[in-house]
Structures are given as C-alpha cells and as structure tokens.
Amino acid sequence: MSEKKLHEDQKYIDGLLKNNSFIIQAIYDKFVPKVVNYIRQNSGSADEAQDIVQDILITIYNQCSHKKLQLTCPFDAYFFLLCKRKWLNQLKKISKKEVTINEDVLYKNDEAQELAFETSTFAEKEALFTEMFQKLGTACKELLQATFKIKSMDEVANSLGVTYAYARKKKSLCIGKLTELIKASPKFNQLNS
Amino acid sequence: MDEQNYIEFETYLSGDMTANEALSFENRLKTDSELKESFQLYKETTSFLEHTVKNEAETAAFKENLQKVSKTYFNKIKTQQNKGKKGKTFSLFKYAIAACVVLLFGLFMFNQYATPTYSDYSNYGTISLTVRGDNDSLLEAAENAFNNNDFAKADEAFKSLIVLDEANTEFKLYRAIANIELDNFETSDTLLSNLQKGNSVYKYKAIWYLALSKLKQHEIKDCKAILKTIPEDSDEYNQAQKLIKKLD
Numbered sequence: 001m002s003e004k005k006l007h008e009d010q011k012y013i014d015g016l017l018k019n020n021s022f023i024i025q026a027i028y029d030k031f032v033p034k035v036v037n038y039i040r041q042n043s044g045s046a047d048e049a050q051d052i053v054q055d056i057l058i059t060i061y062n063q064c065s066h067k068k069l070q071l072t073c074p075f076d077a078y079f080f081l082l083c084k085r086k087w088l089n090q091l092k093k094i095s096k097k098e099v100t101i102n103e104d105v106l107y108k109n110d111e112a113q114e115l116a117f118e119t120s121t122f123a124e125k126e127a128l129f130t131e132m133f134q135k136l137g138t139a140c141k142e143l144l145q146a147t148f149k150i151k152s153m154d155e156v157a158n159s160l161g162v163t164y165a166y167a168r169k170k171k172s173l174c175i176g177k178l179t180e181l182i183k184a185s186p187k188f189n190q191l192n193s
Numbered sequence: 194m195d196e197q198n199y200i201e202f203e204t205y206l207s208g209d210m211t212a213n214e215a216l217s218f219e220n221r222l223k224t225d226s227e228l229k230e231s232f233q234l235y236k237e238t239t240s241f242l243e244h245t246v247k248n249e250a251e252t253a254a255f256k257e258n259l260q261k262v263s264k265t266y267f268n269k270i271k272t273q274q275n276k277g278k279k280g281k282t283f284s285l286f287k288y289a290i291a292a293c294v295v296l297l298f299g300l301f302m303f304n305q306y307a308t309p310t311y312s313d314y315s316n317y318g319t320i321s322l323t324v325r326g327d328n329d330s331l332l333e334a335a336e337n338a339f340n341n342n343d344f345a346k347a348d349e350a351f352k353s354l355i356v357l358d359e360a361n362t363e364f365k366l367y368r369a370i371a372n373i374e375l376d377n378f379e380t381s382d383t384l385l386s387n388l389q390k391g392n393s394v395y396k397y398k399a400i401w402y403l404a405l406s407k408l409k410q411h412e413i414k415d416c417k418a419i420l421k422t423i424p425e426d427s428d429e430y431n432q433a434q435k436l437i438k439k440l441d
Contacts, residue, residue: 019255021262028266036270046274050267054259061255066244129241148246153207168207169200175242176199179234 009075016057017064027057031076035083044087052090056082059123066122077112082119125191132181140174147171198228202235309439311409314432315402317370322363331357335367344371348380362393366402373406381406397427404433413440 015023032053039049056079063069071078133141147156147167157167182188204210205218222229245252319340322332335350337343351368355361365384372381385406388399400423407416417440423433 016255019251019258021258024259024262025266028262032266046267046271050263054263057259058252058256061259062252065248065251066240126241129238130245133242144242145246148242168203168209172199172203173196175203175235175238176196178242179231179238182238183234 005072007071007073007075009073010071012075013060013064013069013071016061024057027075027079028053031079034076034080038080038084039087042087043091048087048090052083052087056086059119059126062126063119063122066126069119071115073111073115078115078119081112081116085116085120121191124187128182128185128187128191129178132178132185135181136174136178140177143167143170144174144178198231199235202232206236206239309408309436311373311405314405314408314436315370315373320367335364339367339371342374344374347371348375348377362388362391362395362399366395366399369399369406370402373402373409376409378406378410397423397429401429401433404436408436416440 012023012027016027032049035053036046036049039052040046059082060069060079133144136144143156143160146159147153150156150159153168153171154164157164160167162170201218205215210218222232320336322336331350331353335347335354338346338350348368348371351364351371354364355368358364365388369381369384369388372378372384382403385399385403388395389403393399400419404416404419404423407413407419417437420433420437423429
C-alpha cells in the first residue's frame, strides 16, 4: 500500500471522516447525479438511489474511521462502483422479475475495483459482526459496551462491583462467544474464502 | 475453542502477561494455526467493538448530517423530476398560449391604435385613359407615368392635358392624386377643392382624396371634418366611416 500514490481525492475521504458538511455536499453535487442516473436507468427510482448513496457513504465513513482508507484512485470511480454493486445486489435480491442492466458505464480502473472490493468486504463483515453482537446475551452486551466505552478495566470493574481480573475474564469470554457466533455464520466462510 | 484460550488472548492484548508468558504465547501462535486463526478473529472482533462503541456518538452525528444533506439534495431532484414530467408538455402549451395571446393582443393594438396612413387607403390602382383623339401620345404618356408611379412626369402630362381640356374632371382628379404622391399638397388640394365644389362624377372621390391628402399631411382634424361631408349614398361613404372610427 505504501508505495501506491495517494490520490488527491483523498480529501473527500478525510472530509467524510471529519463530518465536513461542505465535503458531503460536494460529494452529492459532483458524484451523486451519475449514480442516480445509473439506478434510474436500471429499474430503480430516485428514492432507491437516495438509500443506496446514503448506505455507501456510511460504509465509507465506517471504514475510514475503523482503519485507514487510502484512496489511490479517483473518488468518482470508487464511489460509483460501490453504489453500482450495491444496487445490482439489491436488484438480484428483491426482484425475481427480469432486470435490465445497463453495463455501459464501467470502470476499467483496477485500483478502483480493488478498493471498492475492500470496502464492500469491510461492509459485509461489519454487518455480520453487528448482527452477531445483537445475538449475545444482555449481560455480555452491557459488559462489552461498558468496557469499550470506559476503556479502563479498573473503572469498569469498579462500576460493576467486581474485581479487575473477573471483569477481564468476563470480557474475554464474551468476546470469545462473539467470535464463535461469527465463525458459525455461513457468511463468515464466504467472506474469508 | 477452550475458554482458557480467550482469557489468554485478553491477557496478552491488555498487556497483562509477563515477557516470558508473552514470548511462549507468540511461539504457540506460530506453530498452532488453529490457535492463530482464532486469535486473529478475536483481535478483529475486539477492534470492531472498540471502534463501534468508541465512535458511536461520532457516527450518529455523521449519519444525522448526512441525512440532512441527502434529504435536501434528493428533494431538489424529485421536485425537478416532477416538474419535468408535468412541465415539459404543459409548459409548451403554456408558452404556445402565451404566444398566441401576445400575438392577438399585438394585432388588436396595431389595428386599434396604429395611426392609419395615407398609403393604407390610396388604392387607386392603375388608370386607363381610353379616350381617342388628337392627344393620344400625351394621354399615353400620362397613363404610363401614373401607372409606373412616375408622378412628376404624370403631373406634367396631366397639366398639359388639362390646358387642352379644361373641363376634364378625370384629368384633374389624377393630377391631384399625382400631386398628393409628390407631396405637392397646395396643387392637389386646390384641384380637389374645385372638384368638391363641382358636380362631376368625381365629386365624392375628390372629397375622399382631399381627406387622404389631409391624412398624409397629418391634419387629422381636417381629414375627419372632410370625411364627414361624404354622404351616405356615395360609394365612398363606408370607407370614410371606417377611417373616421380609426382616427377617433
């Protein structure tokens, strides 16, 4: 990654991460019209385009806040690919009816393909983790939320009225439980294959 | 996976192991691929929880902000879309109707308020002087000049003809018209006034042309007064009345 040159459009990624309204607005003005056109031309509506765009921007935000997201291609290509893929997947899921897909708009940018793939994998993983977290017992959920919010295990132990060692043990078992749920999901194997 | 392993993962990650314990744990990771896989997922899950919980407030703020921008943007798009759907055919109609109204109004105004001009009424057409006699060549010259709108020449020819035939009212009328065309209003008006006083067949035509002469001289009041003297039973009555209305 390090030898790849950062694209100047990294400013959009950084702007999203900083929740910069001007950057968000600029993304809508510059890059969203193309997505809306594409979705409209492919059996979709403006409402559906709105949801797709919003979901993708949240995904990008999450990815760049969790790990570094370094844009090595134009934002336009990366963003459009993500929206397009998400829309095509949604079409496959929701409609059994025939779908006309306009494949004219394609990017031959490998860098964009790679980055978009990374981001969609991240999004799927995140969705899987979130789903499995909800399956944990209430005690585990509360403990994990407390430990990651407060950060200091001493404080967590104090607030729960238990010893540090016990709190740490509980935390490790809850995380362990979560990893088992994740591992048991068929989606996990798809993502890791 | 053994619960003991998770406790070990956590102890290692929180830095609570001694250097020796950590070293032996790392060695086990290198040899035991199942343990390594399990540890990797544990680390990833921890990192996921850390970020999700830590960034909860920021993420919520981002989503809220995003929603605002998104709503504004898409509302704009949707209203444009609706306008486009209804509008394209509708606005064409609207423009067409507006154009028609403007055009009709324009024509109406033009007819109503455009000052009538002499040329609108001077429809004497071509003349034909088929009188046989000694002065055929002169008659022909007068006729040709008049019909070719060479009014100066026509005036000269009619002047000569009138000298030869003083009583000819037809010549006088044509000479008067030629003089109106030449803006020699003194000559034309004198000729026409004389015709007006007489009793020739050209009496009312002469009055009509006298009125037109006044119109050309922008003497609207005189023009109207003269038009009003044209009696109902004359050929010129109807057009005289119309012109009076327009001048009002």
